[in-house]
Amino acid sequence: xxxxxxxxxxxxxTLDSYIGQRHLVGAGGVIARMIETGNVGSFIxxxxxxxxxxxxxxxxxxSVEAPFFTLSAVTSGxxxxxxxxxxxRKLSAGLFAKARPILFIDEIHRFNKSQQDSLLxxxxxxxxxxxxxxxxxPSFEVIRPLLSRCQVYTLKTLDAAxxxxxxxxxxxxxxxxxxxxxxxxERKALFRYAGGDARKLLNILDLLEQSTxxxxxxxxxxATVASRLQENPAAYDRDGEMHYDIISAxxxxxxxxxxxxxxxxxxxxxxxxxxxxxIARRLIISASEDIGMANPNALxxxxxxxxxxxxxxxxEARITLAQCAVYLATSPKSNTSYMALNQAQExxxxxxxxxxxxxxxxxxxxxxxxxGYGQGYKYAHDYEGNWVEQQYLPDGIATERFYIPGDNPAxxxxxxxMASRANPAPASEPTSESSSDHTSESxxxxxx
Numbered sequence: 001x002x003x004x005x006x007x008x009x010x011x012x013x014t015l016d017s018y019i020g021q022r023h024l025v026g027a028g029g030v031i032a033r034m035i036e037t038g039n040v041g042s043f044i045x046x047x048x049x050x051x052x053x054x055x056x057x058x059x060x061x062x063s064v065e066a067p068f069f070t071l072s073a074v075t076s077g078x079x080x081x082x083x084x085x086x087x088x089r090k091l092s093a094g095l096f097a098k099a100r101p102i103l104f105i106d107e108i109h110r111f112n113k114s115q116q117d118s119l120l121x122x123x124x125x126x127x128x129x130x131x132x133x134x135x136x137x138p139s140f141e142v143i144r145p146l147l148s149r150c151q152v153y154t155l156k157t158l159d160a161a162x163x164x165x166x167x168x169x170x171x172x173x174x175x176x177x178x179x180x181x182x183x184x185x186e187r188k189a190l191f192r193y194a195g196g197d198a199r200k201l202l203n204i205l206d207l208l209e210q211s212t213x214x215x216x217x218x219x220x221x222x223a224t225v226a227s228r229l230q231e232n233p234a235a236y237d238r239d240g241e242m243h244y245d246i247i248s249a250x251x252x253x254x255x256x257x258x259x260x261x262x263x264x265x266x267x268x269x270x271x272x273x274x275x276x277x278x279i280a281r282r283l284i285i286s287a288s289e290d291i292g293m294a295n296p297n298a299l300x301x302x303x304x305x306x307x308x309x310x311x312x313x314x315x316e317a318r319i320t321l322a323q324c325a326v327y328l329a330t331s332p333k334s335n336t337s338y339m340a341l342n343q344a345q346e347x348x349x350x351x352x353x354x355x356x357x358x359x360x361x362x363x364x365x366x367x368x369x370x371x372g373y374g375q376g377y378k379y380a381h382d383y384e385g386n387w388v389e390q391q392y393l394p395d396g397i398a399t400e401r402f403y404i405p406g407d408n409p410a411x412x413x414x415x416x417x418m419a420s421r422a423n424p425a426p427a428s429e430p431t432s433e434s435s436s437d438h439t440s441e442s443x444x445x446x447x448x
Contacts, residue, residue: 003176006209007202010170011055018059019169019198020052020162021155030153031056035063038099042123042130044108044138044147047155050197053133056155057104066099066129067091073110081118088128100129108132109141116143123149157196163187166198170205177209181217189222193229204229243274247282250325254283255290259329266318266325276317280306283324294334294408301327334406343402354394387421 003009012018015025015035024031034040040060045053061068069084088101103122105111122128123146130150134141138152158166164187171177171184194201207228212218246268253261269279280302287302305324309317363374378388391398405411405418 005203006170006174006176006206007199009174009176010166010202011058013059013062015059015063018052018055019166020158021056024153024155025056030151031060035060038064040064040066040099040102040129041151042149043151043153044132044134044142045153045155046134046136046138048157048197049135050199051155051157052198053155054104054106057102057131057133060131061102061104064099067101068104069101069128070104070106073105073107073115076105076115078115078118081115085118085122085128088122092127100126102129102131104131104133106133107135109134109136109138113143116146120145120149158194158198159196160191163191163194163196163198163201166201167205170202177205177218180209180212180214183217183219185219185221187220189225190220193225242272246272247279250279251282251286251290254286254325254329255333257329257331257333259326262325262329263322266321270315270318270321276309276314276321277306279321280309280324283321283328286328289338290333290335291328291331292334292337293411293414294332294406295410298328298331332408332410334408334411336404336406336411340403347397347400347402351394351396354396357391357394359390360392389421 015032018025021029023029026032045056047053057070058068060066067088069088071080071084084103088103091101103119105119108116119130123130132138132142132150138147142150167184167187167190171182190201190204193204204225208218208220208224211228246265250262250265250269253259253265266279284299284302284306287298291298302324305320308320312320358372359374359376359378361368361373363369369375378390380386380388380390382388393400405415
């Protein structure tokens with residue numbers, strides 16, 4: 001008869017044997033207090049795989065002696081949910097019920113809206129205590145009415161101390177491993193491959209035990225672990241929370257002028273199988289938002305990188321992405337054009353649809369000219385330096401300024417030009433004899 005996997009054999013049944021999440025189950029932790037008082041409210045456990053979400057739900061139910069029901073969002077539909085809720089309703093109405101039934105739903109983020117809606121009444125009435133488990137951000141994946149009825153508790157990946165505790169417990173208490181001779185020489189690869197996931201760590205130990213003849217010592221070192229596993233699949237979910245966290249870290253590394261951080265997070269996305277065009281699009285956005293006027297060539301390079309990625313594809317496109325990421329990270333930074341647009345949009349929302357000044361309006365017909373459209377407009381190219389003082393904003397906000405040059409070499413030059421125009425000399429006469437009229441009676445196109 002084959003034994004269950006090591007992860008199942010070592011699943012703790014009490015809070016004292018539970019490893020990790022001290023902020024929840026340690027002295028004074030909210031879940032520890034729930035168990036102490038016996039008052040368990042509905043909540044959602046949010047955290048990465050292998051950190052004890054299911055185990056914690058089972059421990060809570062056993063500790064308060066509550067009937068425990070479990071559903072998987074992968075295999076259960078509305079029908080199964082209603083059947084379980086009906087059973088819970090009958091138990092709640094019983095005279096000898098010690099605690100409200102607990103319904104544990106694994107991967108609750110996979111429930112669609114109608115499935116989640118079917119839970120609302122039972123949770124609201126207290127027919128059942130709902131404990132959900134999810135690896136995705138509940139704010140995005142759980143409907144608001146259900147989320148408002150549940151607390152959300154965040155679980156963390158296990159740290160090195162937690163993994164060491166788990167390792168020692170496994171080799172000393174498991175009846176299979178404790179019967180074998182085990183020599184631990186190195187832990188770095190073992191912990192790295194586990195990635196803070198208890199299940200992964202125990203599965204690796206299971207693999208090492210099963211792949212080592214009973215007559216031989218089980219050696220745990222970096223070379224052995226790497227050779228038995230062959231590869232380390234990157235923990236990356238293109239549709240989940242980590243997808244957004246890593247792209248955020250990538251862009252913030254570029255914004256913070258750290259090429260090492262940018263390349264590292266790029267490597268995480270490459271190893272995780274991220275869409276290269278998604279990365280390239282974000283580089284284009286960063287080139288305008290974070291570098292902007294400090295180095296306008298950044299936008300040209302980012303756009304060229306997007307084209308190159310589209311043309312050459314994977315895996316060579318990763319080299320182009322790396323070049324662009326390093327270039328953007330090491331470029332001078334300015335968000336002045338981005339902030340100027342934000343300020344201008346705020347002004348539009350604040351002041352509404354202010355009329356276009358008459359001298360800036362298009363005047364393609366005699367009627368429009370007769371109404372003053374285009375009258376007094378000064379064609380900048382007809383003046384020295386291709387500039388003449390003129391009002392370009394509506395009357396209500398004529399003195400407002402949206403673009404403020406940043407403190408970098410490129411924009412210091414722009415600032416100097418703008419400062420020289422703040423108190424200009426009297427405008428000279430137009431340099432072109434044909435400058436007096438730049439409107440059109442026959443064409444509806446916008447004037448120069």
